[in-house]
Amino acid sequence: MLTFPPAFLVGHLPARPHDPARPHVTVTWAQSLDAKIAGPGGARVILSGPESMEMTHWLRTMHDAILVGINTIIMDDPRLKIQLVPQDDPSLLPPQPLILDPQLRFPLSARILSEWNKYRGSRELRDDRILRDSRDVPDARGPAVVRQPWIVCGDTVPPERREEVERAGARVVPTQLDGSGRISPNALPAILSSLGLGSVMIEGGSRILSSFLHAPSRADGSPLVDSVIVTVAPMFIGEGVGVVPEGEDRGLPPLRTIHTETMGKDAVMLCALR
Numbered sequence: 001m002l003t004f005p006p007a008f009l010v011g012h013l014p015a016r017p018h019d020p021a022r023p024h025v026t027v028t029w030a031q032s033l034d035a036k037i038a039g040p041g042g043a044r045v046i047l048s049g050p051e052s053m054e055m056t057h058w059l060r061t062m063h064d065a066i067l068v069g070i071n072t073i074i075m076d077d078p079r080l081k082i083q084l085v086p087q088d089d090p091s092l093l094p095p096q097p098l099i100l101d102p103q104l105r106f107p108l109s110a111r112i113l114s115e116w117n118k119y120r121g122s123r124e125l126r127d128d129r130i131l132r133d134s135r136d137v138p139d140a141r142g143p144a145v146v147r148q149p150w151i152v153c154g155d156t157v158p159p160e161r162r163e164e165v166e167r168a169g170a171r172v173v174p175t176q177l178d179g180s181g182r183i184s185p186n187a188l189p190a191i192l193s194s195l196g197l198g199s200v201m202i203e204g205g206s207r208i209l210s211s212f213l214h215a216p217s218r219a220d221g222s223p224l225v226d227s228v229i230v231t232v233a234p235m236f237i238g239e240g241v242g243v244v245p246e247g248e249d250r251g252l253p254p255l256r257t258i259h260t261e262t263m264g265k266d267a268v269m270l271c272a273l274r
């Protein structure tokens with residue numbers, strides 16, 4: 001177990017607090033040697049060993065928000081928590097989960113929502129008894145042990161469906177969709193700024209990685225994606241889900257390697273867009 005954030009992350013990612021006026025965008029994933037991120041039919045595969053998985057949890061604490069596409073919620077049912085970093089350090093906060101879900105297909109049975117509701121319920125109990133976890137102090141995003149899932153959807157989603165999801169405990173953030181019915185990657189910085197979030201770690205899946213990696217530069221000419229962090233596991237998956245969907249591997253941006261770290265069996269590469 002690492003007892004400090006990996007030095008290469010501390011040295012190469014901007015120190016917090018990040019500036020919500022220009023949110024830092026990190027794109028990250030774990031892949032096999034044959035560039036797959038999941039198995040046949042999208043089945044989840046444990047690619048990262050214990051050391052690089054712990055690094056991923058450190059990375060989560062180093063960002064204000066963590067973002068996944070709706071298919072990842074449906075297929076993986078992730079928790080997106082930080083249970084692998086020391087739990088007694090009040091400065092290590094979990095990121096705000098953000099889900100890109102144009103049609104608001106979010107399943108109300110999602111683990112990320114039931115964990116939030118369970119935590120919210122227990123917190124109300126603890127408030128009554130004036131007993132708190134050392135990290136259970138609200139910041140602008142809410143209490144800091146488990147955070148409410150925030151779902152970014154199209155502003156065309158019927159109000160009844162939005163209300164249903166909010167009644168179930170999530171926060172719904174309606175926004176304008178692009179011509180393909182998606183949330184435009186280039187709209188994300190403004191969405192983050194409006195939510196007071198200064199940085200985001202984008203974890204996948206394949207369609208989300210592809211659209212952010214292919215995205216045009218920001219209005220100021222700088223790349224939309226500031227950092228790319230890839231865990232490469234020494235295994236082959238064969239049939240499965242690629243880092244980007246089939247046919248979308250043209251026009252990916254050139255990358256500049258900043259650092260490669262060996263973590264247990266895995267190689268972790270930190271890159272920037274040239």
Ligand SMILES: NC(=O)C1=CN([C@@H]2O[C@H](COP(=O)(O)OP(=O)(O)OC[C@H]3O[C@@H](n4cnc5c(N)ncnc54)[C@H](OP(=O)(O)O)[C@@H]3O)[C@@H](O)[C@H]2O)C=CC1
Pocket residue numbers: 028029030031036037038039041042043044045047068069070071072073075076100101102103105181182183184185203204205206207208209211212241
């Ligand atoms: N190894 C790893 O590091 C990781 C692996 N995964 C794997 O990835 C797989 C899921 O990937 P995938 O099926 O591609 O789904 P995604 O998780 O990438 O979700 C894609 C969906 O997100 C919505 N969306 C909103 N905005 C955009 C946008 N700008 N670009 C693209 N999509 C957008 C769309 O929903 P709609 O269709 O409703 O419009 C789209 O279909 C799973 O098998 C999971 O295991 C996931 C994360 C990390």
Ligand SMILES: Nc1nc(O)c(N)c(N[C@@H]2O[C@H](COP(=O)(O)O)[C@@H](O)[C@H]2O)n1
Pocket residue numbers: 029030044045046047048052053056068072076077078079080081203204231
């Ligand atoms: N870093 C990393 N290594 C792997 O081997 C993985 N399969 C993933 N997947 C991502 O992590 C999410 C699961 O997170 P929780 O453990 O539930 O917190 C999964 O949905 C993918 O986004 N990542």
